Amino acid sequence: MSMPSNAVETLNRDWLPLRAALIDLAATLDRIDRAEGSVDEDARWAQIQQSLAVLSAPEANRAEQIQLIFSLPYEPNWRP
Amino acid sequence: MDFIDPHIHIASRTTDDLAVMAKMGCRAVAEPAFWMGYDRSGVNSFHDYFRQLTEWEPRRCANFGIDHYSWMGINAKEAEDVGFSREVIAELPSFLDRPTVLGIGEIGLHKCTRNEVATLELLIDLALSRGEMMVFHTPHLEDKYKGTRMILDLLRGDRRVDPARVCIDHCEEHTIRLALEEGYWAGVTLYPVTKANPRRLVDLVEMVGPDRLLANSSADWGPSDPLAVPEVVASMRRRGHPFSTIHQLVWDNPVAFLGQSAHFHAPI
Numbered sequence: 180m181s182m183p184s185n186a187v188e189t190l191n192r193d194w195l196p197l198r199a200a201l202i203d204l205a206a207t208l209d210r211i212d213r214a215e216g217s218v219d220e221d222a223r224w225a226q227i228q229q230s231l232a233v234l235s236a237p238e239a240n241r242a243e244q245i246q247l248i249f250s251l252p253y254e255p256n257w258r259p
Numbered sequence: 260m261d262f263i264d265p266h267i268h269i270a271s272r273t274t275d276d277l278a279v280m281a282k283m284g285c286r287a288v289a290e291p292a293f294w295m296g297y298d299r300s301g302v303n304s305f306h307d308y309f310r311q312l313t314e315w316e317p318r319r320c321a322n323f324g325i326d327h328y329s330w331m332g333i334n335a336k337e338a339e340d341v342g343f344s345r346e347v348i349a350e351l352p353s354f355l356d357r358p359t360v361l362g363i364g365e366i367g368l369h370k371c372t373r374n375e376v377a378t379l380e381l382l383i384d385l386a387l388s389r390g391e392m393m394v395f396h397t398p399h400l401e402d403k404y405k406g407t408r409m410i411l412d413l414l415r416g417d418r419r420v421d422p423a424r425v426c427i428d429h430c431e432e433h434t435i436r437l438a439l440e441e442g443y444w445a446g447v448t449l450y451p452v453t454k455a456n457p458r459r460l461v462d463l464v465e466m467v468g469p470d471r472l473l474a475n476s477s478a479d480w481g482p483s484d485p486l487a488v489p490e491v492v493a494s495m496r497r498r499g500h501p502f503s504t505i506h507q508l509v510w511d512n513p514v515a516f517l518g519q520s521a522h523f524h525a526p527i
């Protein structure tokens with residue numbers, strides 16, 4: 180099932196919230212850069228960089244891909 | 260629009276919340292037993308909590324015309340001590356027979372430890388030996404994907420499981436198909452910052468369809484919104500979804516899932 184939604188209508192509806200979310204994201208990254216010290220070695224920073232790469236990829240399942248970046252791996256043979 | 264919130268922790272909410280929920284159209288709620296924000300000191304604390312969920316909260320909700328149901332269980336966060344969990348589990352059968360109890364929940368995993376799994380296996384066995392329905396709490400944040408798959412592995416290994424009588428709750432973009440593809444109901448929780456939100460739930464409805472989806476607030480003692488389900492109604496309207504799809508999500512689906520318990524009576 181999917182709603183027959185039109186891309187332009189969807190962009191019209193989400194334009195201002197999306198613009199605001201991107202500026203907030205940019206300002207948050209700037210805030211971290213401006214602060215003293217470095218997070219280059221922090222695993223979370225690497226997850227954020229991977230997520231940013233997903234945002235500019237053409238696939239339509241970006242949310243799922245980013246969820247998986249922030250997930251611990253599953254071991255199929257987890258039972259003792 | 261009338262709605263049912265199939266997962267909310269009324270014990271943690273104020274009377275003002277109940278009043279505004281009723282005004283927004285809430286007709287029934289289901290409250291799973293959970294972690295109250297602190298570890299209980301003994302079995303008696305659980306006993307009293309189960310009494311609260313089966314005696315006091317139904318009365319408090321009835322004052323606002325809201326039917327209150329509950330699920331009995333020991334949550335994953337307090338399940339690490341398997342011996343203690345056994346004592347709590349021994350309390351469950353007498354409460355499961357109470358007239359507003361729907362089954363066993365919310366049970367599941369938190370940090371996915373061996374002890375959590377051991378307690379969970381006891382709870383699943385109790386549920387299946389009695390033919391009870393179940394609601395599963397899937398872990399938070401980075402543990403969710405792994406924990407959801409572990410829960411599904413445990414259930415897949417037991418032939419007594421009827422997926423139509425089980426809800427895998429707190430599903431998000433990376434776990435919802437795992438639950439639906441094996442025939443389970445998928446709960447989606449609208450909880451600020453750490454879980455889904457109304458907009459993303461509508462995206463999921465558009466991607467996987469409304470069948471076997473349950474929208475819930477899981478509103479509790481943390482920052483959360485007891486009006487999250489009506490917020491979904493508004494989001495869906497804004498995006499042009501028909502009344503029938505919205506009504507299915509917030510009414511027909513919970514009635515169909517919860518109604519599999521003989522203790523549930525759909526509000527008329």
Ligand SMILES: [Zn+2]
Pocket residue numbers: 266268291293365477
């Ligand atoms: Zn809950």
